[in-house]
Amino acid sequence: MAHAHESNTSRIWTVFIILSVVTIVEVALGIVKPEWSMVPVVGMKILNWIFIILTIVKAYYIAWAFMHLEGEKGSFRWSIVLPLVILIPYLAFILLVEGNYIHDVYSAGFVKWDF
Amino acid sequence: MEATVTTATEEKVWSGGNEPLGASYGKMMMWFFIVSDALTFSGFLVAYGFSRFKFIETWPIADEVFTHFPFLHGVDAPMYYVALMTFILIFSSVTMVLAVDAGHQMKKTKVTWYMLLTIIGGLVFVGSQAWEWKNFIKGEYGAVELKSGRILQFLDGTTGERVAISEFAVPVASDRVTHQSKDGVWYQSESGLPTYSLEEVLAGFEANKNLVVRTERLNEEGEKTVLSRAESEERLTQAVMVVEGANLVHNEYGNRLFADFFFFITGFHGFHVFSGVVLNIIIFFNVILGTYERRGHYEMVEKVGLYWHFVDLVWVFVFTFFYLV
Numbered sequence: 449m450a451h452a453h454e455s456n457t458s459r460i461w462t463v464f465i466i467l468s469v470v471t472i473v474e475v476a477l478g479i480v481k482p483e484w485s486m487v488p489v490v491g492m493k494i495l496n497w498i499f500i501i502l503t504i505v506k507a508y509y510i511a512w513a514f515m516h517l518e519g520e521k522g523s524f525r526w527s528i529v530l531p532l533v534i535l536i537p538y539l540a541f542i543l544l545v546e547g548n549y550i551h552d553v554y555s556a557g558f559v560k561w562d563f
Numbered sequence: 564m565e566a567t568v569t570t571a572t573e574e575k576v577w578s579g580g581n582e583p584l585g586a587s588y589g590k591m592m593m594w595f596f597i598v599s600d601a602l603t604f605s606g607f608l609v610a611y612g613f614s615r616f617k618f619i620e621t622w623p624i625a626d627e628v629f630t631h632f633p634f635l636h637g638v639d640a641p642m643y644y645v646a647l648m649t650f651i652l653i654f655s656s657v658t659m660v661l662a663v664d665a666g667h668q669m670k671k672t673k674v675t676w677y678m679l680l681t682i683i684g685g686l687v688f689v690g691s692q693a694w695e696w697k698n699f700i701k702g703e704y705g706a707v708e709l710k711s712g713r714i715l716q717f718l719d720g721t722t723g724e725r726v727a728i729s730e731f732a733v734p735v736a737s738d739r740v741t742h743q744s745k746d747g748v749w750y751q752s753e754s755g756l757p758t759y760s761l762e763e764v765l766a767g768f769e770a771n772k773n774l775v776v777r778t779e780r781l782n783e784e785g786e787k788t789v790l791s792r793a794e795s796e797e798r799l800t801q802a803v804m805v806v807e808g809a810n811l812v813h814n815e816y817g818n819r820l821f822a823d824f825f826f827f828i829t830g831f832h833g834f835h836v837f838s839g840v841v842l843n844i845i846i847f848f849n850v851i852l853g854t855y856e857r858r859g860h861y862e863m864v865e866k867v868g869l870y871w872h873f874v875d876l877v878w879v880f881v882f883t884f885f886y887l888v
Binding site for chain 1: 643711880883
């Protein structure tokens with residue numbers, strides 16, 4: 449092991465509080481659904497963008513603090529994180545654009561499916 | 564930037580005590596597995612997004628599907644229970660990382676207790692998921708399916724409240740019974756008939772003039788479109804069957820793909836949690852037996868911990884994309 453093993457207990461509890469607060473905010477927003485958050489921005493409601501950003505924040509804290517990526521060597525950390533950060537948004541982009549296209553075919557094309 | 568060259572010593576990599584990228588063999592392999600598993604889960608979730616974008620205007624609203632909370636019957640509690648499940652899993656992640664931390668300091672008793680708490684958290688989570696499945700499969704209101712496979716749900720036209728088919732269906736005498744293989748050709752049988760036949764539901768709809776239906780289609784406000792009484796009667800002529808609850812073929816909540824993805828993604832995640840609990844139990848007993856004490860380090864706890872945090876990480880995404888967005 450490259451890193452020293454001092455106790456990280458305070459860091460762990462801080463991260464737990466951050467994760468809890470973020471989850472509470474998400475659920476509260478999901479239930480209240482405030483008026484201002486229903487405005488579409490770049491193809492999605494602001495609310496959905498907020499949810500996705502908060503999820504990535506949570507993922508960052510889990511991976512960095514709990515899975516202890518922050519204590520690994522930079523080369524190891526980034527050879528884990530970079531492939532995922534590149535491939536997943538790439539796949540999501542392709543398939544969501546394709547799904548949207550099929551939706552347009554269904555609604556504007558000659559397929560009758562809601563009868 | 565740290566050097567990644569591993570030929571600094573004359574000895575063989577790993578077996579000679581040299582660690583590429585500063586990570587032990589087992590830990591690096593666990594990370595390899597996690598990266599590939601993360602890609603598998605993203606494949607599933609992106610496929611869900613693909614199907615959802617295809618049927619963006621008719622997709623079921625998760626708030627209306629998952630409304631149950633244990634011991635609160637008939638109380639509309641959208642998402643509270645899933646939020647609680649998320650907390651339980653995050654908290655079991657915390658106890659896991661505390662166990663890893665205690666392992667670094669070679670505190671056997673502390674590791675044991677934190678592992679036990681992690682296992683309990685995992686079991687509570689799997690149990691909650693099973694309960695969610697039960698509610699989802701059983702259904703709440705019931706609906707009818709049209710020739711096209713679309714779903715119509717019943718509402719009280721004056722209050723706008725959902726009405727269960729059991730509340731208005733009128734009993735109609737019928738000789739139709741569940742066909743079993745012993746009654747006819749041996750290879751033909753069917754699954755149980757719904758509690759109410761289509762005739763009973765339609766007769767009940769006829770008798771209650773305040774009932775209307777709503778379609779799967781979302782209106783401008785993101786709510787399901789409610790039809791007028793006349794339109795409802797017209798659409799109901801297309802009805803072919805009564806649907807109660809959800810399975811892989813029929814889904815009273817709306818698009819059947821929603822149920823398919825629900826079973827597939829939460830099922831695959833639940834299977835991961837279950838495997839994690841089994842691994843945790845094995846490690847827990849090893850800790851009690853003092854295996855790692857004799858070995859001189861608690862790295863096994865750390866490796867299983869990585870897997871456990873990964874399961875939590877996946878749930879964070881499933882929670883967002885299935886229940887929130």
